[in-house]
Amino acid sequence: MSGEARERDDDVDLLIDAWSRRLPDVDLTPLDVMSRLRRVALRLARLRAEAFFSAGLSVWEFDVLAALRRADEPHELSPAQLIESTMIGSAAMTNRLEKLAARGLVERRPNPRDGRGVLVRLSPEGTERVDAAMTELVRREAEELAGLSREEQGILTRLLGRLLV
Template identity: 75%
Template sequence: MTLGERDDEVDLLIDAWSRRLPDVDLTPLDVMSRLRRAAGRLARLRSAAFRSAGLEAWEFDVLAALRREEPPHELSPAQLVSATMIGSAAMTNRIDKLVARELVDRRPHPRDGRAVLVRLRAEGIERADAAMTTLAWREAEELGALSRADQATLARLLRPLARHPG
C-alpha cells in the first residue's frame, strides 16, 4: 500500500515513526493503536448509554453483576468484588451509595448472621436493563460498518488479547 492510499491517523503515525526509527518493527502499532482508538470510542459510547439510564459506569457494573444473577438478584459483597474486580473497601463505598440511591438493599445473610447480601431493587433492575438495552443498540450501530461474519471474526481474533489483561 502506498502512502497515497493510506489515509488514517495510524498509518500516518507509523509512517512518521518509521522514518525516525527505521530499524524498529512497528507492525504491532497497526493493531494496538487502532484498538486504543476503538477503546476510547467505546468508553465514550458506554458512558453515554449509562448516563441515559441515570447511571455512572461504576454503578452499572455493580447493578449488572446483580442483574445477571437469577432472582432475587443478590450476591455477597465478596462475590460483587470478584464480579467487578475492584477492592473490598471500594465495594463497600459503592454499595453504600447504591443503597442511598435506593437501587439496592442490604439484607442479613440467612445462613451467616455476620454477613450480608446485596439485593437489586426494582429501580435498579429498570436502570440496569435500560442501560444495557441502550448500550447494545449503540454498540450494534457502531459495528454496523462490519458484516456479521466480520464481527464474528474480529471477536475471535480479539479473544486471546482479552484473556491476558495485564
C-alpha cells in the same frame, strides 16, 4: 490492515509513518493493530458512559448493578461475590454499595447463612435502570458495528478472543 483495505490513511497510519522516520530500524507493524484497538477501546468507553448516563447511571454503578442482574433470582450477591465479579477492592465496594443503597438501586439485608455478613439485592428501580442502560448500550454498539457484515463481526470476535487468551 493494509492501506488498500481502508479508503484513506487514518491517524494510526500517520503515527506509524512519523515513528518510522524516527526509528527506521524498528518493526512498527504491531502498532497497526494495537494502536487501533486502543483507540476503539477509548471510543467504546465513551459510548458506554453515554449509554449508562442515558439511564441515569455512572459506569461504576452499571458494573455493580449488572453483576447483580446477571445473578439468578432474586438477583442477590454477597459483597465478596460482587468484589470478585467487578474486580474492585473491599473498601471501594463498601463505598459503592452505600451510594447505591442511598439511591434506592440496591437493598441490603443480613445474610441468613452468616450473622455478620450482608446480602445485596437489586431493587426494582435498579433493575429498571440497569436494563435500560444495557438496552441502550447494545443499540449503540450495534450502530458502531453497522459498517461490518455479520461475517466480519464473527471474524473479529474470533480474533479478539485469541488475543484475550
